[in-house]
Amino acid sequence: MKTPPSPQGHGQRWLILGVICLAQLTVLLDNTILNVAIPSLTRELGAKTSDIQWMINAYSLVQSGLLLTAGSAADRYGRKKLLATGLALFGIGSVVAGLASTPTQLIAARAGMGVGGALLLTTTLAVVMQIFTAEDQPKAIGIWAAVSALGFATGPLIGGFMLNHFWWGAVFLINLPVAALGLVAVIALVPESKNPQGDRPDLLGALLSTIGMASLVFAIISGPTHGWTSARVLVSAVVAAVVLTLFAYWETRIPYPMLDLGFFRDYRFMGAVGGAVLITFGMGGALFLLTQNLQFVLGYGPLEAGLRTAPLALTVVLLNFTGVAARLTARLGAPVAVLASMVLMAGGLVSIAMTGDAYAGTAVGLVLIGVGCAVANPAMAHAIMSSIPPAKAGVGAGINGTLAEFGNGLGVAVLGAVLSSSVASGKSLSAGLGAGQLVGAVAVLGGGMVAAGLLRRAERVSVA
Numbered sequence: 187m188k189t190p191p192s193p194q195g196h197g198q199r200w201l202i203l204g205v206i207c208l209a210q211l212t213v214l215l216d217n218t219i220l221n222v223a224i225p226s227l228t229r230e231l232g233a234k235t236s237d238i239q240w241m242i243n244a245y246s247l248v249q250s251g252l253l254l255t256a257g258s259a260a261d262r263y264g265r266k267k268l269l270a271t272g273l274a275l276f277g278i279g280s281v282v283a284g285l286a287s288t289p290t291q292l293i294a295a296r297a298g299m300g301v302g303g304a305l306l307l308t309t310t311l312a313v314v315m316q317i318f319t320a321e322d323q324p325k326a327i328g329i330w331a332a333v334s335a336l337g338f339a340t341g342p343l344i345g346g347f348m349l350n351h352f353w354w355g356a357v358f359l360i361n362l363p364v365a366a367l368g369l370v371a372v373i374a375l376v377p378e379s380k381n382p383q384g385d386r387p388d389l390l391g392a393l394l395s396t397i398g399m400a401s402l403v404f405a406i407i408s409g410p411t412h413g414w415t416s417a418r419v420l421v422s423a424v425v426a427a428v429v430l431t432l433f434a435y436w437e438t439r440i441p442y443p444m445l446d447l448g449f450f451r452d453y454r455f456m457g458a459v460g461g462a463v464l465i466t467f468g469m470g471g472a473l474f475l476l477t478q479n480l481q482f483v484l485g486y487g488p489l490e491a492g493l494r495t496a497p498l499a500l501t502v503v504l505l506n507f508t509g510v511a512a513r514l515t516a517r518l519g520a521p522v523a524v525l526a527s528m529v530l531m532a533g534g535l536v537s538i539a540m541t542g543d544a545y546a547g548t549a550v551g552l553v554l555i556g557v558g559c560a561v562a563n564p565a566m567a568h569a570i571m572s573s574i575p576p577a578k579a580g581v582g583a584g585i586n587g588t589l590a591e592f593g594n595g596l597g598v599a600v601l602g603a604v605l606s607s608s609v610a611s612g613k614s615l616s617a618g619l620g621a622g623q624l625v626g627a628v629a630v631l632g633g634g635m636v637a638a639g640l641l642r643r644a645e646r647v648s649v650a
Contacts, residue, residue: 198375199317203326205371206310207333209273212364213303214337216245216280219345219357226354227292237289243407244293248300249307250591251400255392257308257584258444262387265309265316265580266378270369272305277365284355295358304587311583315571316379323572325512328564332506335499335559343492381577388444394433395444399588402426406595410602445581449574453644458569459589461524461637464629465531465562466593469555471601472535472626476548478605479538479619484545497549501556511560520569521642524562528634531558532627539623558630566637601626 220242227233227241260268279299286292311330318326348356405422412418437443449455473495480491505511515523534554541547567586574582601622608618 199322199326202317202375202377203314203329205368205375206269206313207330208364209269209306209368209372210310210330210333211337212273212276212361212368213306214334215341215344216299216303216358216361219341220245223345223349223354223357226349227289230354231286231289231292233289233292237293239411240293241289241296243404244296245300245303246407246591246595247400247403248297249303250403250588250595251396252301252304253308253587253591254395254399254445254581254584256304257312257580257582257587258388258392260305260309260312260580260583261381261578264378264380265312266372266376268305268580269309269313269376270372272302272309273365273369273372274302275299276302276306277362277369278302280358280361280365284358286355307587308580308583311567311571311586312579313376313379315576315579315582317377320572324515324564324568325506325509327568327571328506328509328512328560331564331567332503332560334563335502335556340499346492388437388440388442391433391436391440391444394429394436398426398430398433399592401429403591403595406592406599409599410606414603445585446578449585452573453640453647454569455573457637457640457644458566458573459585460640461528461562461633462566462570462586462589463593464633464636465528465566466590467597467600468535468626468629468633469531469559469597470594471597471599471629472538472623474598475601475605475619475622475626476538479548479616480545483616483619484548494545494548495552497552498556498559501553502560505557505560506564511564514561515565519645520565521638521645524565524641525634525638527558527560527562527565528630528637529558530554531562532631532634534558535623535627535630539620539627562634569641597626597629 227238231237233241256268256272276299279295279302283292283295283299286295311327314326314330315323344360345357348360401422405419405426408416408419408422433445434447437445437447450459476495477491480486480494486494518526531554534551534556537551537554538548541551570586571579571582574585604622604625605618608621609615613621
């Protein structure tokens with residue numbers, strides 16, 4: 187392992203953070219940019235509905251399945267190496283996707299991009315924890331987290347712009363200059379770090395976690411389309427339950443586990459984990475419904491709808507890039523800050539649900555959600571990462587990413603089901619969307635209470 191950073195942090199830590207955020211943005215843009223290209227893909231590649239679903243899902247399935255494995259590999263073999271590898275794989279996959287001539291080629295390219303995305307999402311956060319001091323970590327993680335909001339907001343806008351001026355493949359090829367610049371900067375600037383103990387690789391654990399998580403995510407994303415009681419969903423769910431149970435058992439039986447289940451005895455870790463799942467569940471589903479509300483109820487086009495989600499991202503970016511969110515968390519303490527943030531986010535979702543066809547109430551709700559996200563998301567990411575030994579930072583980042591993928595996918599599936607059942611019962615689309623937003627608000631508020639309670643208990647245990 188290379189020499190760890192000094193007590194003052196790495197001398198070029200803020201420049202390195204910029205490089206990391208650039209790499210992170212590349213992956214996040216690809217999560218949303220494809221949605222606006224669906225009509226073009228259907229027309230020009232002759233893609234069927236099932237093809238479109240696999241184009242979207244191949245990326246998320248591979249990425250979510252590999253997050254823990256990618257984090258563990260980064261700890262063992264070097265975070266800089268894996269970060270550079272992730273950027274290279276993502277760039278190569280983007281070239282293949284942009285030049286694809288059949289739906290099958292594009293699906294395969296998206297799966298390859300998912301491998302690169304898993305490596306990027308785990309190594310970026312792990313490197314942040316390595317180069318910043320404990321005092322600077324909350325602000326640095328806040329900036330890192332703000333990039334997620336920026337990617338969410340700008341993906342559809344960039345995609346819409348590219349499709350207005352170029353052919354559909356441009357939405358993938360735009361990744362190339364960013365990935366190339368990021369790769370050069372990573373090689374030149376980012377210091378290498380890895381687990382000094384060099385634990386033996388947990389190959390069976392990696393295989394079980396990948397199969398289990400991929401099966402679980404597959405069941406979640408298949409439910410709304412194929413039905414929650416369909417053979418496709420039930421078989422996937424059973425496979426996920428069995429394999430993940432075997433994974434947990436295996437991890438307790440070996441001296442070099444990929445995921446140390448002892449982490450779950452830490453109240454701080456559990457508070458952040460429980461809160462993160464419920465919050466991403468509520469937020470992921472609620473924002474999925476928001477895009478439909480803006481287009482189908484308020485009548486905006488895709489580009490206009492994207493612009494009108496900007497208050498959320500702008501609020502997050504403003505509060506995190508200025509360090510205001512980190513200072514608020516430090517002043518209030520993590521438990522109070524997280525609970526207050528969840529109350530604001532739930533209030534924002536209620537505002538969106540109750541205003542119906544008026545955008546003014548939606549805008550207010552987006553700002554409230556933005557304030558809550560700016561404070562809560564970095565606070566819980568920092569709680570997860572700081573409760574795990576630095577040598578396992580990659581695994582910690584993998585856990586953080588897995589929670590986000592799982593909660594978001596489950597939120598879209600469940601809140602989408604609420605919408606479908608509401609409309610099927612005779613309610614209007616607007617009323618169904620509002621019902622889904624209210625369910626999301628309850629989940630977010632519940633997540634805040636769970637997280638705050640466990641974080642408070644962790645503080646009391648540490649004092650005692």
